[in-house]
Amino acid sequence: MSTTLIRPTTKPTKAKRTQTLETQEMSNMITNVSRRAFFQTILAGATGLALGLALPEKSDAQFGAGAGPATNKPNAYIHIGADDKVTFTIIKGEMGQGPLTSLSMILAEELDCDWKNVNAVFAPVDPSVYGALQSVVGSMSIRTLWTPMRLIGATGRAMLVEAAAQKWGVPATQVRTDSGFLINTANNERISYGSVAEIAAKLPVPINVAVKDPKNFRIVGTNVKRLDTVGKSTGRTQFGLDTRLPGMVYAVIERPPVFGSKVATLNAAKAKAVPGVKDVIQVSGGVAVIADNTWNALQGRKQLEITWDEGANGSVSTASISRMFEEKTQMPGANARKDGDAAAALASGAKRLDAIYQAPFLAHAPMEPMNCTAVVNADSCEVWAPTQMQTPARGGAAQILGFAPEKVKINSTFMGGGFGRRGRTDYVNDAVEVAKTMPGTPVKVTWSREDDMQQDYYRPASYVKMAAALDASGMPVAFDAKVACPSFPNVGRNGVSSTAVEHFEQSLYEIPNFNVDYHRADTHVPVSFWRSVGWSQNTFFFESFIDELAAASGQDPVEMRRKMLAKSPRMLGVLNLAAEKAGWGKPLPKDHAQGFAITNNIGSFTAQVAEVSVTNGKLKVHKIVIATDCGHVVNPAILSAQAIGGSVYGLAAALKGNITIDKGRVQQSNFNNYDVLRMDEMPEYEVHIVPSTEAPGGMGEASTPGTAPAVANAIFRATGKRLRQLPIRNANLA
Amino acid sequence: MASIKFNVNGKSQTVDASPEMPLLWVLRDVLGMTGTKYGCGLALCGACTVHLEGNAIRSCQTAIEKVAGKNITTIEGLSADASHPVQQAWIELDVPQCGYCQSGQIMTASALLAKNSKPSDADIDEVMRGNICRCGTYQSIRKAIHLAAQIKAKGARA
Numbered sequence: 001m002s003t004t005l006i007r008p009t010t011k012p013t014k015a016k017r018t019q020t021l022e023t024q025e026m027s028n029m030i031t032n033v034s035r036r037a038f039f040q041t042i043l044a045g046a047t048g049l050a051l052g053l054a055l056p057e058k059s060d061a062q063f064g065a066g067a068g069p070a071t072n073k074p075n076a077y078i079h080i081g082a083d084d085k086v087t088f089t090i091i092k093g094e095m096g097q098g099p100l101t102s103l104s105m106i107l108a109e110e111l112d113c114d115w116k117n118v119n120a121v122f123a124p125v126d127p128s129v130y131g132a133l134q135s136v137v138g139s140m141s142i143r144t145l146w147t148p149m150r151l152i153g154a155t156g157r158a159m160l161v162e163a164a165a166q167k168w169g170v171p172a173t174q175v176r177t178d179s180g181f182l183i184n185t186a187n188n189e190r191i192s193y194g195s196v197a198e199i200a201a202k203l204p205v206p207i208n209v210a211v212k213d214p215k216n217f218r219i220v221g222t223n224v225k226r227l228d229t230v231g232k233s234t235g236r237t238q239f240g241l242d243t244r245l246p247g248m249v250y251a252v253i254e255r256p257p258v259f260g261s262k263v264a265t266l267n268a269a270k271a272k273a274v275p276g277v278k279d280v281i282q283v284s285g286g287v288a289v290i291a292d293n294t295w296n297a298l299q300g301r302k303q304l305e306i307t308w309d310e311g312a313n314g315s316v317s318t319a320s321i322s323r324m325f326e327e328k329t330q331m332p333g334a335n336a337r338k339d340g341d342a343a344a345a346l347a348s349g350a351k352r353l354d355a356i357y358q359a360p361f362l363a364h365a366p367m368e369p370m371n372c373t374a375v376v377n378a379d380s381c382e383v384w385a386p387t388q389m390q391t392p393a394r395g396g397a398a399q400i401l402g403f404a405p406e407k408v409k410i411n412s413t414f415m416g417g418g419f420g421r422r423g424r425t426d427y428v429n430d431a432v433e434v435a436k437t438m439p440g441t442p443v444k445v446t447w448s449r450e451d452d453m454q455q456d457y458y459r460p461a462s463y464v465k466m467a468a469a470l471d472a473s474g475m476p477v478a479f480d481a482k483v484a485c486p487s488f489p490n491v492g493r494n495g496v497s498s499t500a501v502e503h504f505e506q507s508l509y510e511i512p513n514f515n516v517d518y519h520r521a522d523t524h525v526p527v528s529f530w531r532s533v534g535w536s537q538n539t540f541f542f543e544s545f546i547d548e549l550a551a552a553s554g555q556d557p558v559e560m561r562r563k564m565l566a567k568s569p570r571m572l573g574v575l576n577l578a579a580e581k582a583g584w585g586k587p588l589p590k591d592h593a594q595g596f597a598i599t600n601n602i603g604s605f606t607a608q609v610a611e612v613s614v615t616n617g618k619l620k621v622h623k624i625v626i627a628t629d630c631g632h633v634v635n636p637a638i639l640s641a642q643a644i645g646g647s648v649y650g651l652a653a654a655l656k657g658n659i660t661i662d663k664g665r666v667q668q669s670n671f672n673n674y675d676v677l678r679m680d681e682m683p684e685y686e687v688h689i690v691p692s693t694e695a696p697g698g699m700g701e702a703s704t705p706g707t708a709p710a711v712a713n714a715i716f717r718a719t720g721k722r723l724r725q726l727p728i729r730n731a732n733l734a
Numbered sequence: 735m736a737s738i739k740f741n742v743n744g745k746s747q748t749v750d751a752s753p754e755m756p757l758l759w760v761l762r763d764v765l766g767m768t769g770t771k772y773g774c775g776l777a778l779c780g781a782c783t784v785h786l787e788g789n790a791i792r793s794c795q796t797a798i799e800k801v802a803g804k805n806i807t808t809i810e811g812l813s814a815d816a817s818h819p820v821q822q823a824w825i826e827l828d829v830p831q832c833g834y835c836q837s838g839q840i841m842t843a844s845a846l847l848a849k850n851s852k853p854s855d856a857d858i859d860e861v862m863r864g865n866i867c868r869c870g871t872y873q874s875i876r877k878a879i880h881l882a883a884q885i886k887a888k889g890a891r892a
Contacts, residue, residue: 096832096869225828232833233824234816235769235809239834242768250763275735275752293763294772295755367773367781367834367868416771416834417868449774637828641874645831648870671778671866680859682872 077149078107078156084180084194086113091123091130092141093388094228095366095415095422096645097700098638099141101226103149105634106142109219110153110211111160113193114180120227122412125394134390137423137529139602139698142634146696150211156200158209160193163200167191214632214693223637228414240386240413243373245442249278251434252297252446254304255286255455258664259524261308263287270303280304283433285426290434294446313524313664318461321661322358325463325484325521333482333517334495337505340513345478349469353552355545357466357724359537361659362459362530363452363674368416370447372431376401376439381408381432386415388422396425397432419649420529424457453674454666458659459530460486462500462537463521466545469513474553475563476546478513483538484521488528491520502534503542503705508571508600509564525661531649532701535601539705540654540712540726543597547713548722557713558584558596570629571600573690574607578627581688582609591615592622595714597706603697604630605690608647610683610710614718617734621651621683621711629690630697639699640687646703647685652677654708658727740801742767743811753799758782760798761808769809769837773866780865783838783845784808790845790861809837812844819889820844823882831869839865843879852883 079087088107092099104120123130157177164182165172168189176183181190214220231237256262268280271289276296281288287304291297346352373384374397381401387393390410398405415422427447435443447455462485469478481504487497496518498505504516530536550557558579565572575598579585584594591613598607611623626643633639656675660667668674712723715733723731739748742765749764756775761767761784770793773781777792784793785807812818816825820843823829830836839862846853846861853861858879867875 094832096830098831225825226830228833229825229828229830230816232830232836233821233840234812235837237833238768239771241772242762244766244768293759295752295759295763299752365868367771367779367832367866369772415832417832419868446772449776449779641828641831641869641871644873645870648872649868652868670776671774672776676866676868677870677872678864678866679862679872679875682870682876685873 077152078111080113080156080160080193080197082194082197084114084117084192085119086111086117086180086193088118088120089123090120091134092145093122093136093390093412093415093418095136095388095418097141097642098226098635099136100228101224102142102634102638103145104227105219105224106146106149107153109217110150111156112177112179115219115224117180118227125390125410127391132391135392135423136388136418137420139700139702142696143603143631143698146632146634151209154209154211155205158206159200159203160196162203162206163196164191167196167199220632220634221636224635226638237414239368239416240373240384241368241371241416241446243384243413243444245373245375248373248442248444249290249292249438250294250297250444250446251288251290251431252294252301252448253283253286253288253430253451254301254306255451256308256310257454258308258310258314259526260313261310264307264309267305270305271300274300274303276300281434281437283430285430285433288430288434288445290438290443297446298448310664316524316664317662318360318660321461321523321525322463324523325461328484328519328521329463329465329482331519333519335516336483336494336496336498336501336518337514337516339511339515340478342478342480342513342515345513346467346469346480349477350472351470351552352467353470353548354465354467355548355724357464357541357544359462359540359726360657361461361525361527361661362536362653362657363456363659363668364417364419364421364530365453365671365674365676366415366417366419366421369449369452370421370427371445372428373442373444374428374431374435375442376432376435378439379403379407381435382411383408383428383432384411384413385428386413386422387425387428388415388418388420389425393425393428396429400429400432401436419531420533421456423529449671450669453669456659457526457528459536460488460500460527464538464541466541468545468549470549470553474555475560476509476511476549479511480515481541482517482519484519485534486522486525486527487520495520499529499534501538503538503599503601506600507542508568509546509561510567511564524664531646532601532704535599535701535705536650536653539597539599540708543706543709544712544722544724547595547709547716551716556585561596561598570605570690570694571598574598574605574627574629577688577690578607578609578625581627581686582611582625584609589613591718593714593718595710595712595717597709597713599702599706601705602699602701604628604699604702605697606643606702606706608703608706608710610707610714612711612714612718614715614733617732619655619715619728619733621655621681623684623686624651624707624710625686625688626703627688627690628699628702629692629694630699630702631692631694632696633689633692634696636689639689642699643687643703644685646699646701647707648677648682650704650707651683651711654711654726655681655728658730736799738798738802740803741805743807749798751798754797756794757784757796757798757801757806758793761793767808767810771834771837773835773838778866779835779838780842781835781838783841783865785841785845788845788848790842809841812840818844819882819885820847820878822885823878826881827874827878829871829874829878831871835865835867839867839875843875843882847879847882847886851886853879
């Protein structure tokens with residue numbers, strides 16, 4: 001196998017000057033990308049063309065110093081076999097959000113192959129070719145890979161064109177492509193991609209290839225069927241928990257009920273006596289019971305006799321945390337945003353409003369509980385993990401084993417939901433630690449639902465004091481927020497944890513005096529990313545409070561928002577679209593009321609209108625209309641499914657989600673006491689997408705934050721009751 | 735331990751297991767049939783749904799001794815080629831997102847359609863509310879069940 005490594009130049013090509021403005025813009029973008037990127041082409045004998053472009057997610061940081069992947073290892077995003085089968089290697093994990101299909105669509109579009117021949121596989125972890133951090137977080141799949149995937153697809157197409165040109169002895173300009181075929185435009189001779197893939201693989205990689213004019217797209221922008229639907233409708237899809245290996249043993253781990261506790265005493269005699277139990281060992285996460293199947297491991301775990309050293313956290317409760325949050329807001333905070341002079345404007349405004357809002361801890365509760373399978377050999381390790389953090393999973397395993405990261409192979413499995421929970425790698429460490437004690441034996445560690453719910457990294461609880469001043473016309477002239485919330489993943493500039501103040505920081509409303517302070521309020525409860533992160537609570541706080549301001553000044557809440565968004569055309573666009581499609585202000589059925597909310601997270605702009613009724617204190621959410629402007633859309637059907645799914649996730653939390661702490665422990669354990677949304681509670685959904693050729697934004701988290709305030713604002717209009725605390729289920733609406 | 739004989743997808747199986755071991759873990763860990771999913775272990779989520787003599791049951795709360803001599807159908811046995819009307823409808827409407835709950839959704843839906851060939855939205859809600867989906871595919875599931883009913887009716891007429 002020979003490998004060609006080519007360093008792209010930055011010289012623009014002459015051909016580009018004749019392109020349309022739009023395409024030229026795209027080409028310029030691609031020139032910028034390719035300046036920082038490395039192409040590789042791999043001659044792989046009879047296997048056809050394999051082509052890759054290494055481009056880490058954080059491309060600017062990675063390539064800023066001119067440092068790039070230094071190796072020339074084979075890698076590929078595209079493989080075309082002699083049989084015309086096209087295999088795309090996808091560097092994003094699949095947890096339902098659709099990148100397996102949508103990233104393949106982008107590649108297929110520019111490669112101009114036949115979608116029917118497309119298959120997709122998950123990439124291995126390899127920083128030298130796939131970037132420093134392979135992960136699937138932050139709704140970034142399309143928005144970070146749109147341009148690179150187009151470029152790779154177009155490069156592959158250009159090489160196939162050149163191969164056909166050489167085969168026919170004609171100039172490349174005389175060859176066009178059509179859905180997996182190369183056509184000699186002089187005589188209409190046609191050959192398939194597969195028949196020249198091997199020739200193409202021997203060609204130098206062209207630089208600055210032209211991508212398609214979006215108006216010529218035939219795959220991107222259409223509702224191509226998902227590549228993973230048949231597997232998921234037949235039980236054949238392999239999730240992490242479905243991993244089975246010869247000689248595999250099954251483990252469950254008893255973890256400390258109070259976070260951070262250590263084992264004080266352990267008596268494993270009864271557990272070891274349970275039929276099928278092979279061993280009981282201590283690992284950093286707790287006490288592992290290893291058995292010949294999951295059930296026997298669970299039976300053995302019930303027989304463990306453990307006392308825990310709980311430390312001082314054994315007395316922490318939801319009430320004590322709430323008191324601590326309140327106290328923190330009395331102390332000086334760290335400034336996160338300061339426009340004008342909010343304190344002065346609050347003192348001099350015509351009318352002042354104050355409100356305290358609170359949100360609880362939330363569990364992620366993906367349908368597939370945490371799990372991982374690993375086998376450790378003398379100098380290598382192989383892991384099967386449903387993970388959103390491929391590279392850190394490898395790094396963590398390597399650290400536990402004292403191996404070089406290259407000695408650890410991570411197999412990404414399908415994920416039964418993630419929602420941020422699988423952005424942690426604790427469950428990977430579990431499997432590696434247990435497997436380390438039994439070299440050569442594959443170990444699957446399964447978390448029970450109770451483990452999953454009681455040992456999560458939760459969406460943090462939060463407490464915010466807000467104040468606003470209105471001028472004589474009723475428009476806000478000052479806004480102040482004091483946010484008390486646990487910090488993660490770090491505390492950055494000025495002592496602010498940016499996740500805690502999201503939305504307040506990025507709000508587009510024109511309020512001349514705008515102040516946000518962060519009051520660090522850490523607890524022993526582990527916290528982390530939860531679908532839409534800080535927006536998940538702050539959009540509820542802020543968009544509800546804006547609604548209060550409108551009510552206090554007798555204004556229509558949509559009209560008031562409209563006035564404050566005059567300089568934000570995309571935000572205003574979705575506001576107007578949602579209002580129009582939902583019939584805002586039009587007559588509704590008796591006892592029905594609507595509520596409104598907007599968000600501008602993850603590079604997209606989203607508005608939603610919730611329609612509810614409250615009858616004898618019983619709430620029903622009838623309908624939610626979502627309007628979104630997320631730039632160029634790859635697959636409208638997948639996008640709509642994400643918009644609905646994100647909102648349902650937010651609705652479940654708004655109505656019911658509540659992780660409470662007593663004696664330092666989580667009180668909820670399963671879906672009986674941490675219920676989620678069910679079929680009979682499902683509102684009707686409409687999703688409206690603004691046509692756009694802007695760079696793509698994200699969608700996985702775009703609709704989650706706005707649902708709680710839209711519903712709460714609708715409840716206010718229906719009942720006059722203002723909900724300042726979630727979940728809604730705890731409120732008396734009668 | 736006991737030796738328990740039962741039929742899975744038309745095939746006779748004999749397993750040596752504790753009589754109280756749930757059918758779910760027998761299917762997944764002993765027989766290697768992983769299409770049936772573990773979600774909660776307490777019959778709260780429906781991910782483990784299979785058919786016992788044609789009725790939808792939660793395999794996580796069904797002791798293996800209770801199925802001795804009985805016929806079990808799992809997602810793997812619903813059809814050999816994704817041709818069951820419910821599967822056809824699921825594929826036509828691209829119902830799954832993460833997909834983890836969908837085996838259970840499909841098994842509950844197919845048992846419903848076997849008894850009620852034209853379920854209303856209310857019929858669907860009543861039966862399907864026991865199956866949780868965290869991706870929020872409920873609207874698509876409801877549509878797909880109506881579509882499956884049509885596909886089945888067409889097949890019956892043909």
